Amino acid sequence: MQVLVTRPEPDASEFAALCRENGLAPVLCPLMEVVFEAAAVDLEGVGALAFTSANGVRAFTANSADKTLPVFAVGEATAQTAADAGFDAVKIAGGDVEALAGLIGEHRDSLSGEVLHIAGAARAGDLIAALNAQRIAARRMTLYTMREAEALPLAIVSTDADWAAFFSPRTAALFAKLVYSAGAGERFGNMRAACLSNAVAEAAGAMAWRSVHVAGARNAAAMVALMKDLESQTRGA
Numbered sequence: 001m002q003v004l005v006t007r008p009e010p011d012a013s014e015f016a017a018l019c020r021e022n023g024l025a026p027v028l029c030p031l032m033e034v035v036f037e038a039a040a041v042d043l044e045g046v047g048a049l050a051f052t053s054a055n056g057v058r059a060f061t062a063n064s065a066d067k068t069l070p071v072f073a074v075g076e077a078t079a080q081t082a083a084d085a086g087f088d089a090v091k092i093a094g095g096d097v098e099a100l101a102g103l104i105g106e107h108r109d110s111l112s113g114e115v116l117h118i119a120g121a122a123r124a125g126d127l128i129a130a131l132n133a134q135r136i137a138a139r140r141m142t143l144y145t146m147r148e149a150e151a152l153p154l155a156i157v158s159t160d161a162d163w164a165a166f167f168s169p170r171t172a173a174l175f176a177k178l179v180y181s182a183g184a185g186e187r188f189g190n191m192r193a194a195c196l197s198n199a200v201a202e203a204a205g206a207m208a209w210r211s212v213h214v215a216g217a218r219n220a221a222a223m224v225a226l227m228k229d230l231e232s233q234t235r236g237a
Helices: 013-020 054-063 074-087 097-106 126-134 169-181 196-202 218-237
Strands: 004-006 025-028 030-035 046-051 072-073 090-092 113-121 138-148 162-167 192-195 211-213
Touching: 004 013, 013 025, 013 218, 030 054, 030 169, 030 211, 046 054, 046 074, 046 097, 054 074, 054 113, 054 138, 072 074, 072 097, 072 169, 072 211, 097 126, 113 126, 126 138, 126 211, 162 218, 169 196, 192 196, 196 211, 211 218
Parallel strands: 004 025, 004 162, 046 072, 046 113, 072 090, 113 138, 162 192, 192 211
Antiparallel strands: 030 138
């Protein structure tokens, strides 16, 4: 069973490895490339770091060696990236900006300074506004951008994959845009879309898929389980 892996590197290769471990055949076709910026990170007055993506962690560690600050991570994958990078105190939110703001609010009494949100140039939600609404001092530093593909990768044009896996609304929407720009919408009518969240599924819905499905949890393992389980049900039927 072939799966289109649309997320950027290094997450694409990590997810592909997980797919192979579970008997799936990944086809790597990243639709975006992460571009990190080089900048001095001012941590004066900062009491905690907030990351809304694993790329935020990578961007921070590319510019600062400081691993002493407590970290608030938007979800499991981001938290794992922070832990792997050497951060010891990592708290995990429920997978979106609203949940992250709520988590930080729950720990406001432990903050020794403002919250520094390391972000990309394009963001889903406004963490700073959500924190300021709780009267929590916070500021944002943009340390990376996502460069979008301008045309469909050859791996997608020539694929006969069974699934396309989407981890963000932006990627799902970009996929649909590139497919229709190439006049290739009909060839994906027999393919299923595996989506990390309802928001991702909504963006994927811009295309006419065989079906669109949402993982039971917001992590890569749940995405793999979703595809395996549905394929097993289909064969059983």
